[in-house]
Amino acid sequence: MIEFNKKTNTLEQNKYKYPLKDVSEPNLYREIFNYDEIPKCTFNHRKVPMFPADEIWITDTTFRDGQQSRSPYTVEQILHLFDLLHRLGGPKGIIRQSEFFLYSKRDKEAVYKCMERGYEYPEVTSWIRATKNDFRLARDMGMKESGILVSCSDYHIFKKLNMTRKQAVDHYLGIIKNAIDVGIRPRCHFEDITRADFYSFVVPFALELRKLMEEYKIPIKIRACDTLGYGVSYPGTALPRSVPGIIYGLRHHAGFPSELLEWHGHNDFYKAVSNSASAWLYGASAVNCSLLGIGERTGNTPLEAMVIEYAQLRGTTDGMDTTVITEIAEYYQRELGYDIPSRTPFVGRHFNITQAGIHADGLLKNEEIYNIFDTTKILNRPVGVAINQFSGLAGIAHWINSFFGLTGVRSVDKKDQRIIKIKEWVDAQYEGGRVTAIGDIELEEVIRELAPDIFDLAL
16 A cells, blocks of 8 residues: 655555564574674664654653662652752753652652642653552552553563463553553553564554554553663664664554654663664654663663753753753762762763863863863853873863862963962872872862962952
């Protein structure tokens, strides 16, 4: 059958039908996922069209997946972080939803307190076990939407659930109907989709969900879960690892609209951010993230990274308050005792600090030369330099001006005698065998001893 696609303005064949293939033995893609070797990335050189959705947004799993790899947050900590997510997402709700557990007394209290805030965004949603009691629990707590686990790779279907594909589909559909019957919008978590038999299980199952939507007149979301981070975004990559292929297939072959598609990635192969961006570019409206990327094993897609990615792809922050990213980082370090690696983009203590003296000299003349963007304006993080044996006079001058907030006539020049005196102390440190950088507190004490009048400039 030929149909006219209004999005591409071309005639397209619509004859591809993918029935469920109920196999007796699991398809484990051993040629790709040989457990004794690093997984292989295969190509079939088939490229799918890139069609970003009209609207894209971020969903948050800090209080669900993000809590599976750390000590549980207190109710007060959850409420504070929820407030920060609300401010970060801005009036348009670019951070659209936040996902919670519902089981412990602490979980329930946190959910109620967050809902009491009355924010339109992020909407409070849940993740529950696939039981009637849990569905009733979600409904009674005021949940409109809840995540339901529907594992889709043969690794899970055969080896964890001990089912056939047909049995799994029937089981999942029964669970989803139960959720709908009690008034919950299902969000189906297609676990391990990057190892799943896409055309023989994923698409046929998604088509069954389409039938349910038509029958019940209720939206059903698909969250494509890259559970082990196997997804890749290279053009022409073969399924099941192709992120473009997965999103295109769910849209084109299963007929799911962008607003009902969500990507959930893990960072096992350092691809969480690029895969999430690719999911946006190829038609998923939502990407699921956690603050600082905290999650199982290597973590989830960092939410703050996708805030910056959104601005790069759309050319606007759409009202997001990006300075809140720095507040979030400071809260994790100060209040939660979480150690953010110092060179982590956007949130690490040294992400916009240079150590090379020649770079510091360039920063002193014009920070745009060596800074990725105006980090003071966008993140409330002034550019800085670290002091070591390579910093030179320019580096020390820049550090002092930045640390003490000295601008204009109050700023100190690299030829200033006080800077020369401090550099002599620095040089002596490294001539004596020191190998570590000089920390802020240590350098502040040295300035207090050798050039105390610099403190007067900061008043």
